[in-house]
Amino acid sequence: MLEARGLRLAFGGVRAADGIDLSVMRGEFLAIIGPNGAGKTTFINMTTGYLRPQAGSIHHEGERITGLSPRAIVRRGIARSFQLPQLFTEHTVLENAALAIAARLGIWSPLAPLLRREIREEARELLARFGLSAIEESRADTLNEGARKLADIAMAVALKPRLLLMDEPTSGVAASEKMAVVETLARVLRDAAVTAVFVEHDMDVVARFADRVAVWSQGRIVALGPPATVLSDPEVQREVIGVSGAIHA
Structure with missing residues (x-):
């Protein structure tokens, strides 16, 4: 569904993307996790046309989309949501x-x-x-x-869309509502056969809804695999998640 190869982008001396290689499979829910400033949102912005990588390529269903405008990318079947909801508040x-x-x-x-x-x-x-x-x-x-x-x-x-990228869909949502919100999202998207990539900080949400997890650190992917494997890795728990114990499945 999506193929990113060798993505690089720096802001001054900060490497927001330092050789990102990632394949997103059709129909999967892929979670992206990592500390603040790791480059997670930068990846979404490059994929959806809000930022242009300085090197590398992005293909969607075999078609190169690197550097296209957000509107052109939407027309090719890719949509996104933002960390802060973008609604017409007066409507x-x-x-x-x-x-x-x-x-x-x-x-x-x-x-x-x-x-x-x-x-x-x-x-x-x-x-x-x-x-x-x-x-x-x-x-x-x-x-x-x-x-x-x-x-x-x-x-x-x-x-x-055939592919939806979501930047922190549970950010700001009350803890008591998070699971219900994501259950609704997962049901709607799977019923519509939409492939989903989502940035998330709640590891219980990741463990429950992701098919695979990609761990970002300093502009690189440092781990990739099933939630049970990735979230139980001691280094991921210590350096990325910031805990030293099991994540509840």
Whole structure:
């Protein structure tokens, strides 16, 4: 699904990507973990066109996408969500979903998608899949963080991607809500056959939902494999996770 080879990018003397090689398999959920500043978000930004690598290449389904604009990459079937939800806060959840659908259809008028019955119906169906029907008429700025995250990712899914990259989907979400949020995401994405790459700091979430885990450190991948293997590695626990004990599966 995605092939990154030899990615390099430095900001001054800081190597945010120092020879990244990574293959993402079709249909998998790949978690990216590592300390702050390790280059995790930089990788997502390079893959989605927000940053251009100084060396190396990125291919999606065999097609080179290195250096393309974010809009061009979206048209090729790749979407993303951000650590801070990117919602139109003055609009309702339904209107946000309708605007995302309109963007996929190439409709850029600010009012047309809100008036077209077929777009609103698709938006309602999408929100129902995310369990957001009860709040579809609520303004985005009134939502709690868990609902904001789901609405943000619903907008990305409205683009009908084959690959979705998520930057810390549980960041800011209350501990009591995290598992429910990720369970919803996993169900929707697997039902839609969307391959997912997600940056995550909650190791219980990683252990439960990831098929593979890639560990980032100083712009490099230092470990890659199944969660049970990677998360139980003493060096990963000590140097990356910052604990010295088992992660709950």
